[in-house]
Amino acid sequence: xxxxxPIEIHDLTISYHKRPVLWGVDVDIPEKALVGIIxxxxxxxxxxxxxxxxxxxxxxxxxxxxxxxxxxxxxxIAYVPQREAVDWDFPVTAYDVALMGRYGHLGLLQRPSKSDxxxxxxxxxxxxxxxxxxRQIGNLSGGQQQRVFLARALAQQAQVYLMDEPFVGVDAxxxxxxxxxxxxxxxxxxxxxxxNHDLQAAKEYFDYLLLLNMRKVAFGPTKEVFTNEILQKTxxxxxxxxxxxxxxxxxxxxxxxx
Amino acid sequence: MPRKLPGSMxxxxxxxxxxxxxAVVALTTAAPAWAARISDLQETSVWTQIAEYFSFSSPIxxxxxxxxxxxxLLGGLLGCFLVLRRISLVGDALxxxxxxxxxxxxxxxxxxxxxxxxxxxxxxGVLYSLVxxxxxxxxxxxxxxxxxxxxxxxxxxxxxLLSYIQNSPTGSQAGLDKFLFGQAAAxxxxxxxxxxxLLVITxxxxxxxxxxxxxxxxxxxxxxxxxxxxxxYHYLMMVLFTxxxxxxxxxxxxxxxxxxxxxPPTTAxxxxxxxxxxxxxxxxxxxxxxxxxxxxxxxxxxxPTGPMxxxxxxxxxxxxxxxxxxxxxxxxxxxxxxxxRRTELENLLKSLLEFxxxxxxxxxxxxxxxxxxxxxxxxxxWTSRQIKRAQRAKLLLPGDKGDTLVLTDAALNSARRxxxxxxxxxxxxxxxxxxxxxHVHFDAERIEHVLxxxxxxxxxxxxxxxxxxxxxxxxxxx
Numbered sequence: 014x015x016x017x018x019p020i021e022i023h024d025l026t027i028s029y030h031k032r033p034v035l036w037g038v039d040v041d042i043p044e045k046a047l048v049g050i051i052x053x054x055x056x057x058x059x060x061x062x063x064x065x066x067x068x069x070x071x072x073x074x075x076x077x078x079x080x081x082x083x084x085x086x087x088x089x090i091a092y093v094p095q096r097e098a099v100d101w102d103f104p105v106t107a108y109d110v111a112l113m114g115r116y117g118h119l120g121l122l123q124r125p126s127k128s129d130x131x132x133x134x135x136x137x138x139x140x141x142x143x144x145x146x147x148r149q150i151g152n153l154s155g156g157q158q159q160r161v162f163l164a165r166a167l168a169q170q171a172q173v174y175l176m177d178e179p180f181v182g183v184d185a186x187x188x189x190x191x192x193x194x195x196x197x198x199x200x201x202x203x204x205x206x207x208x209n210h211d212l213q214a215a216k217e218y219f220d221y222l223l224l225l226n227m228r229k230v231a232f233g234p235t236k237e238v239f240t241n242e243i244l245q246k247t248x249x250x251x252x253x254x255x256x257x258x259x260x261x262x263x264x265x266x267x268x269x270x271x
Numbered sequence: 272m273p274r275k276l277p278g279s280m281x282x283x284x285x286x287x288x289x290x291x292x293x294a295v296v297a298l299t300t301a302a303p304a305w306a307a308r309i310s311d312l313q314e315t316s317v318w319t320q321i322a323e324y325f326s327f328s329s330p331i332x333x334x335x336x337x338x339x340x341x342x343x344l345l346g347g348l349l350g351c352f353l354v355l356r357r358i359s360l361v362g363d364a365l366x367x368x369x370x371x372x373x374x375x376x377x378x379x380x381x382x383x384x385x386x387x388x389x390x391x392x393x394x395x396g397v398l399y400s401l402v403x404x405x406x407x408x409x410x411x412x413x414x415x416x417x418x419x420x421x422x423x424x425x426x427x428x429x430x431x432l433l434s435y436i437q438n439s440p441t442g443s444q445a446g447l448d449k450f451l452f453g454q455a456a457a458x459x460x461x462x463x464x465x466x467x468x469l470l471v472i473t474x475x476x477x478x479x480x481x482x483x484x485x486x487x488x489x490x491x492x493x494x495x496x497x498x499x500x501x502x503x504y505h506y507l508m509m510v511l512f513t514x515x516x517x518x519x520x521x522x523x524x525x526x527x528x529x530x531x532x533x534x535p536p537t538t539a540x541x542x543x544x545x546x547x548x549x550x551x552x553x554x555x556x557x558x559x560x561x562x563x564x565x566x567x568x569x570x571x572x573x574x575p576t577g578p579m580x581x582x583x584x585x586x587x588x589x590x591x592x593x594x595x596x597x598x599x600x601x602x603x604x605x606x607x608x609x610x611x612r613r614t615e616l617e618n619l620l621k622s623l624l625e626f627x628x629x630x631x632x633x634x635x636x637x638x639x640x641x642x643x644x645x646x647x648x649x650x651x652x653w654t655s656r657q658i659k660r661a662q663r664a665k666l667l668l669p670g671d672k673g674d675t676l677v678l679t680d681a682a683l684n685s686a687r688r689x690x691x692x693x694x695x696x697x698x699x700x701x702x703x704x705x706x707x708x709x710h711v712h713f714d715a716e717r718i719e720h721v722l723x724x725x726x727x728x729x730x731x732x733x734x735x736x737x738x739x740x741x742x743x744x745x746x747x748x749x
Contacts, residue, residue, distance in 0.1 A: 066496045084498075092496035099490045103355060104540060104549045113486045117497030122479050149544040169497070 017080025019044055019173045019204040020065060024074035027057070027064045032263040033072060034060050036228040042173075042221075047199050048206045049219035049235075053248050056226045058208045059095070062175045065206075066092050078173065088117055091171035093162050095178050101151040107161045108146040111137050114168025129168075136167035141190060156187030163194060174198065176207045180214065192218055212244070227259075320570055332569045335455040338463045339565035339580060340558045342519045345470045346531030347539075347557025348477060349515055351550050352508055354536040355488045360415075363529040364422035366516045368399035370429025370525050373450055377436055385461040392517040399425055400509070426525070453524035453577030455568040466518045473511055477550065480504075485546050523564075523577030531557060534584040541588075541595045560584035612660075614720045617689050619657045620666060622647060623678055624686035634687075637670030637677045692719040695730045703733070 020042040027035045035057040042048055050058045063069050065076050067083045078086035091114070114136065115129040125133075137143050140160040150158060159179055166174055179191055195205050195218070209215050215222060215235075222238050224230040224247040231238040231247070327333050353362050369392040376391025377383060399421065407417040437448060449457050477484065487494040487504045495501045512532070519528050539553035564580030593601050626646050627636050640658070644651045658676065661667040666682035669675070678686065696715045700706050722730075 063492075068492065068495055087498045090496075092493065094490065094492045094496075098492055100355070100357070102540075103489045104544055104546045105485070105489060106545060109485075109545065110489075113482075113489075113493070116482050116486055116499075119482065121483075124482070165493075 016044070017077065018042055019079060020206070021077040021080070022061075022065065022074070023076070025061070025064055025076065026072040026074055027060050027069050028072045028262075029060075030263065033259045034227065035064070035225075037074070038225075038229045040223060040229060040232050042204060042206060044204055045199060045202050046204055046220045047195055047218065048204070048221040048223060049215045050206065050208045050223045050225060051210065051212065051215050051247070052225035052230070054210075056247075058210075058225055059177050061225065062092070062177060062206065062208060065175060066090070088169075089172040091166040091169035091174045093166045093174070093176040093179060096155065096159055096162065096182065101153075101158065103151075104149065106147050106149055107137060107142055107153065107157075107164070108133060110150060110161050111146075111164040111168050114165040117169060132170065133164070133168045136164040137161075139167055140164045140194065154184070156183040159183045159187055160190060163191060167194075171203070173204045174206070176205070178208050178210065180209060180211065215239075317570060321566070324566060324569055329569075331456055332565075334460065334463060335458060335565040335569060335576070336562060338458040338466065339455050339522055339561035339568075339576065341463070341466045341470050341561070342515075342522055343531060343535070343557035343559070343561025343564075343580065343584075344554045345466065345473060345515055345557070346519060347535035347554040348550055349473055349508075349511055350532035350536040350557070351539070351546070351553050352484060352488050353512060353532050354540065355546075356508075359529070359533050360418060362512055362516065362532050364403070364418050365396055365399065365513060366520070366525055366528040367422045367429075368425035369393075369395045369513070369517055369520065370426055370450065371395050371432055372398075372429075373520075374429055374432025374436060378432070385459060385465060389465070389514075389517055392520070393513060395425065396513040396517070429525075449524070449575075450520055451524050451526060452575040453520070453522050453527065453580075455522050455565050455576035456572070457521055462518065462521055469511075469514055469518060473515070476507070476511070481547075484508075523580055524575065527577040527581050530581040530584065531560075534581070534588050535560065538584070538588040538591045541591045541598060556584060556587050560587065615657055616661060616664070616666070617685060617720055619654070619661055620678065620682045620686040621689045621693075622649075623667075623676070624683065624690065627678075634683055635678060637672070637675040639672075640674045640676060643676075689719050692722050692727065695727065695734065696722065698734055699730055 018041040020040075022038055022040045022042075025035060025038040026033055034055075038061065050061065052058055060069065064071060065083075067076075076083060078090055083090070111133040112125055112130065115125050115133060118129070119125065134143070134146070137146050140163050142157060142160050142164060145153060145157060150161060153161065159182075163179070166176070180188055183191070195207070198205055199220075207219070209218075216239050219235050221233065222235050223232045224238060224243060226247050231243045323329065324332050324336075350362075353359055372391035372393070372395025373388050374391075375395075376387050379391075380387045402425075403417060403421045406412055406421055407414050409417075412420075433448065433450065483494070483499055483504060486497075487499055487501055491501050494504075515532070516528050519531055523531060535553040535556040536549065538556050539549045543549050543552055560580050560583040563583040564576050567574055567579040568576035591599070593599055596602055623638060623643065624634060626638060626643050627634055629646065630636075644654060647654055658667060661682070662669075662676075666679055666685070668677045668679055670677045693715045696718045700715070
């Protein structure tokens with residue numbers, strides 16, 4: 014029996030208010046790979062990983078994690094949301110946030126144990142944030158905040174990591190910390206999927222690229238798919254037919270425009 | 272690397288824990304003092320009344336005290352999540368929207384009894400949530416407008432119903448008008464039991480589900496990614512909010528009920544950095560406000576409880592806003608003043624040192640005051656004042672001859688350090704940034720006082736590399 018891929022995405026269609034934003038995406042994310050998702054604004058990059066995480070209803074298709082439904086493998090998959098997604102004035106310290114990475118491993122009423130606390134502290138150490146562990150997170154710079162998010166993901170000790178734009182608004186030092194960390198995780202046999210919009214960085218950092226623009230344009234080893242022709246196809250012009258059809262679907266379903 | 276806290280910050284940190292204590296003392300002493308003034312017009316002394324109140328001999332007084340304190344505590348705990356999730360206004364809307372439920376319930380039962388009124392209010396609350404959801408989804412209706420529109424509509428209906436009941440023969444005695452502004456004395460034993468049960472449930476839920484509530488309020492997207500049912504926790508919270516509002520309405524009234532849920536948490540958020548401490552502090556502030564409010568409601572039956580509770584917690588909030596150790600206006604001002612004075616002092620010492628170097632004498636040579644004043648470009652009066660301050664700080668000592676000054680070792684060290692910082696910074700700006708040379712001096716004048724030891728050692732290593740290796744490609748012109 015061959016090992017099931019870390020993430021199997023099959024015929025995935027996702028709609029917002031009945032308006033499809035991603036059409037029939039088929040991808041098998043290979044093991045121990047650093048995969049970049051690239052594409053223009055509104056291409057559905059974040060939507061795809063939210064769909065994988067089960068945060069959005071799927072109009073069609075399915076996602077399997079190591080051949081099983083997400084519910085059974087939640088502990089094997091860690092998600093790093095965009096930094097803007099949270100309130101940085103919230104009364105938590107860097108350490109509190111890192112510790113949240115352990116919550117998924119705890120039962121309903123269970124409290125974090127000594128070993129959970131140790132894992133959280135080590136995760137902060139790995140991203141170089143130990144010295145800031147008792148800082149309220151609003152008192153950290155953008156790059157430091159992103160590192161705290163990463164520490165939380167590390168504390169999850171997952172097999173697969175999904176990250177939404179981890180390089181946005183971070184300083185150069187943090188960017189290199191993040192990329193080192195990603196490579197380190199890959200060496201440990203983890204699979205990493207990173208949404209990114211910087212093409213130059215994408216070419217440099219990732220083993221595989223998934224090029225999206227409302228549908229899968231290409232997926233493969235970076236050397237093979239980072240070509241002018243495919244980039245043209247991904248970024249060149251609007252896909253008028255697809256978006257017109259999506260609009261027609263919305264009107265047909267009688268859903269108000271948002 | 273963490274920046275070291277300035278000494279003043281450490282002091283503020285250490286007084287942090289005493290701050291609240293001071294607030295409590297201030298409020299508890301100010302309140303009776305104010306009450307005493309009003310009481311001059313009355314027959315019985317307020318002090319007698321207060322003594323009476325705290326002898327717990329009056330069952331009604333005890334009942335109100337327990338009721339209001341429990342509600343304050345409940346609101347303070349639960350409100351943290353309302354405030355942190357930025358849905359305070361939903362709480363306000365909910366508070367108003369339950370009024371028609373109370374009216375209908377009275378019309379059906381024909382009497383004011385706690386449980387049916389609660390049931391009516393809950394039905395109205397749920398109905399309101401559904402209507403709000405429906406209206407918000409409509410095209411061209413903005414979410415904030417939807418909120419305002421729906422709750423005022425419900426509130427209007429509630430007022431119409433209550434007025435109708437007031438004018439009916441059975442209703443005029445019911446005291447439903449108290450629902451608008453609250454009357455703690457109207458709290459019945461059943462109300463108290465219900466609110467204490469609710470308090471226990473809420474406290475247990477917060478303790479047991481702390482980690483879920485924390486992560487869900489902080490980052491709902493992440494929470495759902497680790498398998499937390501965010502919708503479930505949202506509805507759990509909404510149910511607890513509704514119940515709290517409904518049970519609190521008798522004491523503080525529909526209009527002000529949301530204050531119980533907003534003011535204590537917002538105050539606590541100003542003062543502490545962790546959710547656990549925020550919950551404890553907020554609960555305590557709520558409890559204290561409830562107790563103060565009920566005391567006043569007992570002393571002056573004409574003053575409705577609600578406004579007094581709200582005023583008490585608002586006073587605590589104002590106090591925190593002014594005196595919070597890190598963000599408070601007064602400590603900020605004090606720190607600023609302290610920094611300014613230190614800078615002035617350092618400038619004086621630096622200038623005295625420069626004077627000696629200018630004369631080509633030893634750094635520690637006594638300085639004749641008149642000579643220095645002629646050398647210095649600054650205002651003589653101002654300079655004299657600074658010198659007096661430096662003398663008080665034992666940085667300057669009188670010399671052997673009359674009217675001369677000697678820099679102490681501490682003063683020399685400080686002056687040399689500032690001078691050195693200045694030179695380092697000017698060199699750095701000159702060699703590594705494209706700032707014009709004539710701009711450099713002003714920047715250095717400010718920066719020399721604020722450079723931390725860490726920055727200094729980095730500057731030193733950069734500049735050392737430059738002079739030895741001539742070029743440093745990794746740092747270039749950046």
